[in-house]
Amino acid sequence: MARILMKGNEAIAEAAIRAGATNYFCYPITPQSEVAEYLVKRMPEVGGVFLQAESEIAVANMILGASCTGKRVFTSSSSPGISLMQEGLSYMAGSQLPCVVLNIVRGGPGLGGILPAQSDYFQAVKGGGHGDYRLLVLAPSTIQEAVDLTMLAFHLADKYRNPVMILGDGMIGQMMEPVEFPDSYSEPELPPKDWAATGASDRDPLIIRSLFLDPTTLEENSIILHKKYEQAKKEEIRFENYKVKPSNKVLIVSYGTMARICQTVIDDLEPEGYSVGLFRPISLFPYPEVALRKEATRKNIESVLVVEMSMGQMVEDVEKAVAGARPVNFFGRTGGIVPTPEEVKDQIKKLIKKKSRRGRPAKKRK
Amino acid sequence: MAQYEVTWAGFGGQGIMVAGQLLAYTGIEEGKQVVWIPSYGPEMRGGTAYCTVVVSDSRIGSPIINNPRAACVFNRPSFDKFGPKVRPGGLLLVNSSLITATTDRTDITQILLPANRIAIDAGSPKVTNIVMLGAFVGATGIVSYNHLKETLKVKLGKKKGLLEVNLKVLEEGYNRGKAESKGKLRA
Numbered sequence: 001m002a003r004i005l006m007k008g009n010e011a012i013a014e015a016a017i018r019a020g021a022t023n024y025f026c027y028p029i030t031p032q033s034e035v036a037e038y039l040v041k042r043m044p045e046v047g048g049v050f051l052q053a054e055s056e057i058a059v060a061n062m063i064l065g066a067s068c069t070g071k072r073v074f075t076s077s078s079s080p081g082i083s084l085m086q087e088g089l090s091y092m093a094g095s096q097l098p099c100v101v102l103n104i105v106r107g108g109p110g111l112g113g114i115l116p117a118q119s120d121y122f123q124a125v126k127g128g129g130h131g132d133y134r135l136l137v138l139a140p141s142t143i144q145e146a147v148d149l150t151m152l153a154f155h156l157a158d159k160y161r162n163p164v165m166i167l168g169d170g171m172i173g174q175m176m177e178p179v180e181f182p183d184s185y186s187e188p189e190l191p192p193k194d195w196a197a198t199g200a201s202d203r204d205p206l207i208i209r210s211l212f213l214d215p216t217t218l219e220e221n222s223i224i225l226h227k228k229y230e231q232a233k234k235e236e237i238r239f240e241n242y243k244v245k246p247s248n249k250v251l252i253v254s255y256g257t258m259a260r261i262c263q264t265v266i267d268d269l270e271p272e273g274y275s276v277g278l279f280r281p282i283s284l285f286p287y288p289e290v291a292l293r294k295e296a297t298r299k300n301i302e303s304v305l306v307v308e309m310s311m312g313q314m315v316e317d318v319e320k321a322v323a324g325a326r327p328v329n330f331f332g333r334t335g336g337i338v339p340t341p342e343e344v345k346d347q348i349k350k351l352i353k354k355k356s357r358r359g360r361p362a363k364k365r366k
Numbered sequence: 367m368a369q370y371e372v373t374w375a376g377f378g379g380q381g382i383m384v385a386g387q388l389l390a391y392t393g394i395e396e397g398k399q400v401v402w403i404p405s406y407g408p409e410m411r412g413g414t415a416y417c418t419v420v421v422s423d424s425r426i427g428s429p430i431i432n433n434p435r436a437a438c439v440f441n442r443p444s445f446d447k448f449g450p451k452v453r454p455g456g457l458l459l460v461n462s463s464l465i466t467a468t469t470d471r472t473d474i475t476q477i478l479l480p481a482n483r484i485a486i487d488a489g490s491p492k493v494t495n496i497v498m499l500g501a502f503v504g505a506t507g508i509v510s511y512n513h514l515k516e517t518l519k520v521k522l523g524k525k526k527g528l529l530e531v532n533l534k535v536l537e538e539g540y541n542r543g544k545a546e547s548k549g550k551l552r553a
Contacts, residue, residue, distance in 0.1 A: 003394055005387070005402065031406060115407055175429055176387070176402035178394045257429070264427030336407075341428050 003178040008143045008168065009034035011179045012076070012102055013042065015150035018185045021074040021100070022048035025062040027055055027081060030114040031170040032104035035076040056081040060088020067097040068208050070196025072154050076102035078170075079120050080111055082128075089163050090129030093225065094210030096195070098157035100150065101135075102166045104173035107336040115336025116170030118256060121313035124167050125285040132222045134229050136164040136236065137284040139255045143177035149282070155187045156236065160228050161195070167284060169309065171257040171338070232286050239288040242266065244277035244295055250348055251296050252278045253318050254307040258339065262307055265344045275300075276348055284314070289321040297325045303351050307344055308332040368423060370508050371431040374498075375416035375448050376440025376461070378409070381495030385438070386417040388499060392509040392517045393421040401429045414443055421508055436506065438498050440481070441465065457551055459502055459543075461494070477505060477546045479539070488535045496532045500539025505547035511540055 006014070013035045016024070024043055026036045036052065043050035049066070053059045056077055063073045077085065082103045092099055105120045107113040124137045136156050140146035146168060153164040197206050212218035242259075243266050244251070254262045259280040266276045279295050281288050296304050296318075304326050306315040315330045322328055331347045333339045374386045386402055393400040401420040409415070418431050436457040437448040445465045452458050454473040463482030481497040496518070503514055518536060522529050 005391055005394055005400070170406065171403070171429060174404055174406045176390060176400075178400060260426075261428040261430065263425075267427060338430055340430070340432055342432075 003180050005176050006143060006179050007034055007174065007176050008146055008171075009076075009104065009173045010038045011143050011147050012150050012166065012168075013038040014181065015147040016074045016100065016154070017042055017046055017048075018181055019072065019151040019154040019187075020185070021072045021154065022046065023063070023066040023071050023073040024048065025051050025053055025059045025066070025073070025075050027053050027059055027077065029078045029081045031106060031116070031173045032076050032078050032102065034173070035102065035104075056084035057087070060085035060092075063099045063101075064088050064092050064095070064097060067092065067099050068095075068197045070193040070198060072158075073099045074102075074154075075099070076104065078104050078106045079108045079117075082120065082123070086123075086129035089135065090127075090131050090133060091210045092163050093129075093133035093135070094131060094221065095208050096161040096225070097163070097208065098161050099163045100153045100157055100166065101163055102150070102168065105167065105169045107334065113336040114170065116172075116257060116309060116338060117334055117336055118169055118258060118309040119311070119313065119334055120167070121284065121308070121310060124165050125287070125317070133225055134162075134285050136160060136162060136232060136286070137167050138164065138238070139167045139282060139284050140172060141256050141259045141280065143172070143175065144179050145282075146172055147179050147181065151185065151187075155190070158190050158193070160232060162225075162228060167256070169257050170336075229286070236283055236286055237288045237291065238282035239291055240280045240282060241295065242278035242280060243270075244279065245275070246298060247275040247300060248277040248298065249274070249300055249302050250276045250351055251298075251301050251304050252276060252307055252344075252348075253281070253292065253296075253304060253314070254278065255281050255284065255314065258307055258309050261339065261341055262344060264341045265348065268341060269345060269348060274348060274352060281314075287317050287321070289317070292318065292321040293323070293325070296322045301326055303327045303329055305329045305331060305347060305351060307339060307347075309338055310334050369420060369426070370422070370436075370506070371418060371420045371434040372436040372438065372502065372508070373416055373418045373431070373434045373448050373451075374438050374440075375414065375444030378411065378413060378415040380415070380440045381492070382415045382440065383417050385495040385499045386419045388514070388517050388521060389419050389421070389503075389509065391521060392514045393419075395513050395517065396509055398422060399424065399426050401426050403429050414441075414447070416444065416448070436502065438502050439465065440494070440498065442467065445469075457502075457505055457547070459498060459505065461498060463494075475505075475547065475551055477501065477543065479542060479546075481539070484538055485535055488538070489531045490528065492528070493532050493535045497535045497539040500536040501543030501546075504540035504543025504545075505551050506543075507551075
């Protein structure tokens with residue numbers, strides 16, 4: 001198929017349709033309202049359900065209910081709305097129900113602002129709601145990648161019977177880029193959904209729940225979830241290296257829109273003689289810890305710089321991965337302010353200057 | 367051309383977003399990488415609207431451009447805001463029907479174009495943005511004129527009467543942009 005120009009929100013919505021989503025529940029919020037605007041027209045064309053709920057809390061319970069039937073369910077929101085969904089998402093993880101949730105992050109906390117941010121990282125990757133569970137989290141940095149990851153998300157949700165989150169930011173939602181959809185959608189075969197409540201006319205009734213009053217059963221359930229996350233850590237690690245090479249003195253770690261800005265930084269600094277690489281995690285949970293440690297501890301790397309549109313959240317996972325082997329520095333802007341390439345360049349120049357000064361042998365006083 | 371960035375700016379309703387999108391569509395038709403990014407934030411009716419288009423031969427990094435190579439400004443607030451931001455050696459295309467000011471900068475090329483007047487004379491003030499689009503492409507050659515014309519036919523072809531006016535002013539804008547830039551801005 002030809003490349004077409006699409007807004008991020010619309011492209012993600014179309015990707016959900018192509019991946020077989022037939023149930024979409026939503027409550028409007030900037031900067032992702034175009035997802036609903038697109039699907040209110042598109043969902044009926046594929047015989048699906050579009051429903052605008054009375055609140056995000058209702059949305060979360062609607063996706064829970066619809067997911068019980070084994071259909072592919074989708075919702076989208078932005079930060080404050082996603083917070084309201086956390087109870088339902090915890091119930092879904094506990095009940096082992098698949099769904100795909102899109103978070104087009106805006107500045108927070110509270111009602112915050114409407115401009116792009118990455119300040120929901122902790123909420124997305126550390127669980128978000130109550131209990132021992134995780135979301136699988138994917139972070140696109142282009143509209144094409146948003147399309148590809150959205151399709152993948154539906155597959156992973158079914159594979160792991162767990163909610164999967166696409167973590168974008170206002171920029172991913174609002175900008176337009178060329179995208180290409182595959183002519184036909186295909187994915188690896190998945191086991192039949194024998195857990196789905198599809199009507200018990202010819203079998204015993206199924207009960208889908210997250211309530212286990214017997215502590216032994218509840219612990220067993222948590223162990224089942226834990227094993228799935230361990231499996232995901234083996235099978236679902238995704239990342240991309242940009243200009244990572246042996247000469248790199250600084251390794252930038254950044255994801256989503258921010259990573260693109262760092263690419264420009266790296267390109268601009270190259271002719272000035274600065275060798276900088278970019279490690280871009282695509283799966284934020286599971287986190288590409290091992291791969292990151294390998295790149296960050298290359299011989300010539302003097303320091304690691306984490307750049308985020310937040311006050312510093314992913315930096316904690318980077319510190320964990322690097323485990324003290326290299327100094328981990330952080331630069332970020334938040335509240336809807338996106339760091340400019342110039343700001344990031346200054347940070348890198350400071351780091352390299354500081355390091356080389358420190359590396360020079362001190363002159364001995366006579 | 368490695369990468370070219372242009373900011374379109376004016377009042378809401380002046381066709382700013384559409385002008386940028388038409389340029390982006392044409393870039394895609396030529397097999398280029400493009401990003402179209404709108405101003406998005408709290409705005410009021412009658413407030414400013416702007417978008418930036420990046421056209422590149424290779425992968426586009428930062429979609430956020432603080433200093434574009436060109437700015438096409440449709441009203442005074444946009445002139446004030448984006449005039450100083452154009453990168454040295456770049457282009458400032460000014461809708462002189464609504465903007466009486468001119469820039470003092472000597473490090474950029476300024477083209478004054480009475481876009482509203484040209485549009486009204488051609489039959490519709492609605493096509494002001496197409497006059498500017500034509501002039502921008504005429505001055506810079508970022509995309510080919512023929513491809514741009516095709517884009518207009520595809521995207522604006524539903525209203526036949528208006529399409530004719532659009533194509534007419536596109537040509538006029540293109541010729542004026544080309545003449546004014548004297549070929550020195552060609553990408």
